[in-house]
Amino acid sequence: MRRFSYHRAQELAEAVQMAARGIAADSHSHSKAEFLAGGTTLLDLMKLDVMQPATVIDINPLSEAGYGRIELNQHGLRLGALVRMADAADHPGVKSGYPVIAQSLAQAASQQLRNMASLGGNVLQRTRCTYFRDVSYRECNKRNPGSGCAAMSGFNRMHAVLGGSDQCIATYPGDFAQALIALEAAVEIASGSGNRTIPFANLHRKPSATPDKETNLRPGEMIAAFLVPAANWTRRSLYLKVRDRQSYEFALASAAVALDQQNGIVRAARIALGGLATVPWRALEAENFLRGKPLNEDNAERAASTAFAEARGYGHNDFKIELGKRTLSRALQQATALQI
Amino acid sequence: MGTVSTAAAPVFARAAQAQALPAAPSTNIDKPVGIALTINNRQRSVAIDVRTSLLDLLRERLGLTGAKKGCDHGQCGACTVLVDGRRVLSCLTLAVAAQGRSVTTIEGLANGGELHPMQQAFVDHDAFQCGYCTPGQIMSAVGCVNECHAENAADIREYMSGNLCRCAAYPNIVDAVKQARSVMKTASTQ
Numbered sequence: 128m129r130r131f132s133y134h135r136a137q138e139l140a141e142a143v144q145m146a147a148r149g150i151a152a153d154s155h156s157h158s159k160a161e162f163l164a165g166g167t168t169l170l171d172l173m174k175l176d177v178m179q180p181a182t183v184i185d186i187n188p189l190s191e192a193g194y195g196r197i198e199l200n201q202h203g204l205r206l207g208a209l210v211r212m213a214d215a216a217d218h219p220g221v222k223s224g225y226p227v228i229a230q231s232l233a234q235a236a237s238q239q240l241r242n243m244a245s246l247g248g249n250v251l252q253r254t255r256c257t258y259f260r261d262v263s264y265r266e267c268n269k270r271n272p273g274s275g276c277a278a279m280s281g282f283n284r285m286h287a288v289l290g291g292s293d294q295c296i297a298t299y300p301g302d303f304a305q306a307l308i309a310l311e312a313a314v315e316i317a318s319g320s321g322n323r324t325i326p327f328a329n330l331h332r333k334p335s336a337t338p339d340k341e342t343n344l345r346p347g348e349m350i351a352a353f354l355v356p357a358a359n360w361t362r363r364s365l366y367l368k369v370r371d372r373q374s375y376e377f378a379l380a381s382a383a384v385a386l387d388q389q390n391g392i393v394r395a396a397r398i399a400l401g402g403l404a405t406v407p408w409r410a411l412e413a414e415n416f417l418r419g420k421p422l423n424e425d426n427a428e429r430a431a432s433t434a435f436a437e438a439r440g441y442g443h444n445d446f447k448i449e450l451g452k453r454t455l456s457r458a459l460q461q462a463t464a465l466q467i
Numbered sequence: 468m469g470t471v472s473t474a475a476a477p478v479f480a481r482a483a484q485a486q487a488l489p490a491a492p493s494t495n496i497d498k499p500v501g502i503a504l505t506i507n508n509r510q511r512s513v514a515i516d517v518r519t520s521l522l523d524l525l526r527e528r529l530g531l532t533g534a535k536k537g538c539d540h541g542q543c544g545a546c547t548v549l550v551d552g553r554r555v556l557s558c559l560t561l562a563v564a565a566q567g568r569s570v571t572t573i574e575g576l577a578n579g580g581e582l583h584p585m586q587q588a589f590v591d592h593d594a595f596q597c598g599y600c601t602p603g604q605i606m607s608a609v610g611c612v613n614e615c616h617a618e619n620a621a622d623i624r625e626y627m628s629g630n631l632c633r634c635a636a637y638p639n640i641v642d643a644v645k646q647a648r649s650v651m652k653t654a655s656t657q
Contacts, residue, residue, distance in 0.1 A: 238614070240541060
């Protein structure tokens with residue numbers, strides 16, 4: 128692992144100030160400042176030499192300053208960025224009021240990782256694309272801009288069928304983000320120049336021509352919290368994850384589904400797909416298709432087909448288009464049948 | 468396994484020669500950092516390179532070789548320890564970030580000469596073959612029971628899935644956790 132300077136921030140103002148200083152000090156360098164929370168992505172990628180921060184700012188003491196809290200009221204749910212995955216997954220109010228959130232967290236990683244990893248870090252986890260993680264491959268537009276994409280013609284079984292570009296087809300690997308985008312969450316972002324709040328859907332960027340720019344966070348900004356609005360669809364919600372093994376594995380295909388239905392008719396559906404796209408993927412076409420319709424098997428399948436109208440396979444991952452449709456169709460049928 | 472050397476002295480000599488990066492704000496990047504933490508109920512103070520993982524600190528500096536280095540990337544669970552009572556992966560924990568915390572390793576589990584109920588259960592059920600993953604399995608299983616995630620066999624399999632056993636002793640591990648859960652629960656209600 129490369130050398131870095133380690134700083135421990137006791138307060139948020141101190142953390143963002145340290146980040147700004149770290150960025151200024153590194154302005155001539157390729158590397159930059161990174162925040163350390165659970166460290167489960169950062170340490171892993173620093174060992175692999177994929178990430179090379181010159182400054183690491185430990186923000187774990189901020190857990191005590193309120194960024195580790197879960198707050199629940201009639202307006203919705205506020206999840207501090209330093210809440211650990213395991214604590215949100217086990218929270219009784221999250222489990223009953225926002226099951227898709229609890230399930231997306233419980234089905235991710237292992238319990239040791241969930242005990243460590245923060246929610247803020249979770250949504251910023253990096254792709255599992257092997258060409259990104261293995262620095263012996265020169266070609267990776269995400270890690271080494273302009274070098275090409277080894278996955279296009281390489282081993283791409285796990286890669287994205289939605290949201291790719293001719294520069295990058297790396298899959299966004301997380302689960303929790305699908306729950307957030309489906310429930311129309313917002314992200315509270317802190318920096319030295321104040322706070323701003325953006326829709327979660329605007330946090331991640333599709334690869335397009337700049338796959339190295341994964342989010343719309345500005346240098347030195349830190350995620351402070353996630354805000355999930357209360358809505359009629361949050362309780363009738365679930366996360367269905369299909370993977371190569373039963374537990375402790377990334378999704379081949381997953382669906383976050385939330386339904387508001389009355390007398391068997393869908394008033395509103397909220398749908399996101401995971402393991403299939405380059406970013407947390409909201410399936411608006413499928414949502415629109417279902418509005419005002421009964422959610423029977425036929426409509427579930429047609430909605431799922433709509434979601435994959437633009438999907439494109441690259442060889443090894445062709446199967447994910449059909450798998451994704453079936454995953455979404457099954458998730459919709461399970462959600463409509465939930466006894467709540 | 469390349470990071471074993473990060474805790475050893477030669478790193479400092481090598482680091483002192485390299486001047487590729489600009490000076491960091493407020494701290495000398497080459498200077499070892501002094502930290503204090505509690506390990507198995509004993510206060511320890513050490514000076515470390517900030518890159519040192521908690522696993523390397525335990526194994527290479529403190530001679531606590533119970534926690535094992537399997538993958539060193541958070542994929543196998545062999546390095547599992549308890550930090551403030553929660554099971555975590557010591558290979559993905561920076562030792563410097565664990566300052567002030569209380570760490571329990573497999574060496575700190577027994578009560579004098581008496582095995583912890585989880586250790587005894589692993590012996591009783593022959594819940595291992597080669598034994599390499601066992602310290603991590605046992606520490607993880609203790610965490611699993613304390614979290615109340617060991618209520619039935621399906622839960623145990625799910626919540627122990629972060630600990631791989633290449634010998635596939637899984638059925639006996641599940642039986643051992645079940646036994647220890649009963650003993651631990653009885654003990655905690657007495």
